[in-house]
Amino acid sequence: MQGVFRADLLERKAKIKGYHMRLLTILAVSVFVLVCLTSYATWRHFLSDLPKIASNEEIWTANRKPSLEMVDATGETITIRGPRYGRRVSVDALPAHVLQAFLAVEDARFFEHGGVDLWSIGRAVFENLTAGHTVQGASTITQQLVKNVYLSPEQTFKRKLQEMVLAWQIDSRLTKKQILEIYLNRIYFGQNAYGIDAAAWRFFSKHPSKLTLSEAAMLAGLPKAPGRLAVDLTAAPAIERRAVVLQRMVAAGFITQAQADATMRTPVALRVTPDIPEGQMGYVIDMAQKEVESVGKQVAPDRILRLTVDSRMQAAAVQAVQALVGDGTGTGVTQAALIAMDRQGRILAIVGGRSYKESKYNRATMAKRQPGSSFKPFVYAAALEKGMTPDTIRVDKPISLGGWRPRNFNGGYSGAMSLSTALTRSTNTIAVQLASEVGIDRLILLAQRLGIDSELPRNLSISLGAGEVTLLDMTRAYATLANDGVRVDPYFIERIDTTRGTVAFQRENKAPVQVYEPLRARQMTAMLADVIAFGTGKRARLPGGREAAGKTGTSQNFRDAWFVGYTADIICGVWVGNDSSSPMNGVTGGTLPALIWEDFMAAAHEGKPLSPLPTLDDLKRPSPNTLAAFYESLADIFAAAGGQDMAALPALRKLPSTNAPNPAPAPAPATNIGR
Template identity: 45%
Template structure:
């Protein structure tokens, strides 16, 4: 390379070449350094491995050490020689004799033996422990649980189930052949040929689970499942599986195959509270196991794999699909022909009970369960014919919830209760609180609160009956003092002279206190006891104004006595109880009316009760075209508000308040309670006159035809709009570019709107009326009623009565937007 002077700069190309060569030399030096470092690391790792093997060899037995040349025959240590020096001094040996290689290999062989042997030893110990702790056969057999109750409404419709169904125990003689074939086909095809454990089946299950990406098939035989059900817990552990196998072998050695199969079918859980095949047959199909059809037997056999998920009362579609698989398995095993399977698939299966207990009826059911326990000592499954009117119950729940939703927050009202009673004492509807799932405390029966002016009934009855007072008798509303007690009117004013009818209607406290002093506290207590009040009643002057704590049921019962032919009226919820035999376990006897109330006293009291509604504090309870009487009640500081009203057909009691006894925002008995009474009674007249609302739906996600809720709307006039709608929300549609709002519907967006869009996809609807408030029809049914009944929207405050009833239905069933968050 030509040298350049200090004042002569290098050319760009020369400088660039020099830099490139320098960079190459630097890279070569770095690579050499890296190679030397890696070589050193490899050598160090090799020496460390050799030393580890040597140390392991030193720890072996003397015999192995001598074989490696480390100990003399007498057991003393041989002198240690450096491995490198030994290798240099050692004579050359033939290639087929390599003691050094053997010495190097033995530590790895020992490690491999330990790697395999130690787990085998642990597994053997685990198996021995599982065997040593093996429970006795039948040691975990389920104990008798609360007997099952099937509860029917007054019209015979089954609507609720409580407890665990046990049914009758099957025997080898009563075992239905089709059910046996179905269970064996779907659960354990080699049941009659294996000896309790089916290794082939286990390997098949392992393969299918491995190739299927998850647990799709179990490897347990029917014998193993029976052992688990009767002797083991349901924990998913290796120890339980080992014990299950041991017990299966023991079962096979002590029982015959038919005995094992019958025992399994008597013990297995089939969902919906049914334990055993006979209980499941009665639970789902309304008859015993011997009456099962092929289609029914296939459905039951399909449930045992996942009873909670496939119970047909909850997932009928899933249960039907599983039943089809069972039928195909029966064809494959030769139990039935393909033609028989096809015929069974086509058979329509009807469930004996509705899918789920309507949530709001649980307060009533709690009370029924207590009565059944008192009325019969039968230990088996029983069916109860109750007094409940499902239509009135659904209506009561919806009316109370709707009123509390609208006004509860503003008026600081947290809870409410309602009882509807027939004149003979039959409980037609019972709402014990706003939501049973939040609180199971029944405020209609268990809560005792101050009745306020509601208690004046007994004061006026005593005055009319024994002291010669009449509704036209006049007393003066004036400052009054009885001992140290000075009763005050709610408005702190005095009206002067008033007839007793007006004093009762306006709930004047001073006149009630004067009457109480006149008739005496003992007479008031006697009247309350005569009409059925059983709570403690303090013998103090303030009792006349309702200072005692009583229940809504007691007060509703007492007011029923004024309407009925005799007192006291005995409230009841159960008309009859029957078991699995034809002979009823209990039948309510014909009740003789109690002592008749004096006709004149009864007439005067009814006159005063009607005055409350016509011109007094209960005017909000008036129902057009119906004779109504009743009484309001408000406790001190507005902590409780009551209204008990009477119609010719029933007595309805309503209470609202707060569980913590907090004051409400000036809510009186003439406010929310009277309005709830009005809403309920007005709509109940249609039910009592024979127009039935739909029963709780069997599939809550599916709308109920509006024809079941209300008569179809009249034929549309000219100018109707037809087309496939686009959904804006569940109350607003777009048809051919025009926006249509459904009359009386408060629409919802989001998921509910998307569900409606899927439901109406490619389906034509017909709308009539003003686009801002249209009624639309789908296949002849009112679209608004379909949507509201399914819980897809709310009814507006000014909605037609059929939509308000539809909302009550949806609320009672927790459908759609009323479904609780879980």
């Protein structure tokens, strides 16, 4: 009986033990599931949207606001649109006291922790609990970098946790030197300045490598509260913050107390770089911004456009236009435009109107106006290509073509004269005769080859500039003549850099395209030089005997006046008139435009040697094969345009006049435009 009872007792104990084991198992599983669910919920809430660091280089570019800086041909900043990001500065290029100032005030144990300083966190918690409010922080430089680059500034537990996780990740991936360098180049200092290079230039107008101890301490204090401290570095809050930095440097053993005291007694010597006024650069900036859009996709948020414009020449261009154009001049001229470039197509200066502030409309590139006699050089260039020479004789006499009777500017006629003399005098009747002999199709194609993109009318009045073109068109076409017949394509952007020192875009040197025979181009240069020396362009003569070539132009009823010309170095076009196309007070191309042209070109050539215009004597005679290839290319151009067959063009001067003139042009009003 006792044995049976004992067996029952043992069985009961076994059942109770099994029951307890099941309870413990259920409890353990429940705790495990609860921990997993809690961990998942914690991860889901705090870390699921944790930013990912794709690469080391990505830390440099992540979340940058779009910024566009433009610099001129000499490297001087023209303007900045958006934040000012400093150039990338290596920590090796900075003095020790600059690095020590940031380390002392922001993270004295930077080289001792792994991105998050747990010892400093514990100390800060104790100090804050003791004080009853926040008196000390514990963010490391790595955490501040994370906060500035990836996270929002909100003070929440979630943001702080994410900040710590990312700081650990970055510290495990980068060296301390790399982290410090990125921090110094990306931190915000206030006044729209990001990075130590931008801050040093903004507040002290110097490179960071030249910062004094006082300046370094001042900058090191700004990231704590840039919006408040950077407003005025001479005010008490900024001065007090500098003192804190210096005392931290003493505590860290970087400087002595005597050095700190001496520095604190030193007045703050600011040399603030002012915001750059766009003023006279307005048209330049608009053109550059438009051109950068055509370069391709935005390869970096921070871009530095290295432009071709010369700031000194740009100032001279603005001065030349504003000095001679305006309501008080008595000329009836309210607007003007100027564009200058070199033989490579680099735009050196551009003025799209008398005042960018009053009107942002760019008359140099957008306004289409009648060029008057400044179009005539293309007529003569086509005549030379047809086989004539500057010495070819034509007769200035009354003519009638399809009921149109063009007259000369002075109303008279001078009889027989050479083509060179006719261009020098800007004789209308001979220009019309030449256009009739050459043919309108051939004349238009030549103008397009030289650089005229505007659509031209198919009638003989085009020979006197009755079509509408832009100043950019005209200047580019003259540049092609100045460039020995090699096509000139104007551009504004040489290169696009990033603040990190990488090249995002580099303009490629294109193979030269010969669109007009060099011999003919130099003949045209010689004739256009006579226009300035003896003809309608006398007011454009440059001081010091500098050689120049160019042509005047005046449209009907004095609505437009032009002067386009060049030296061995610079090609420049000038237009004056009124937006309403109302007549000016007798202004011709040989008056106001020529004076503006001379003023600008004289200033633009200051310091340049007296380079002569290219002549026939120093022209290396092209080989027959070269000329044959050139005329073959012309044949292709004409065939592609649906024009006349040019395949049989001989390689030398004489070209047969077998093509009949175009059908009679539509009647045009009698005109004496030309000067």
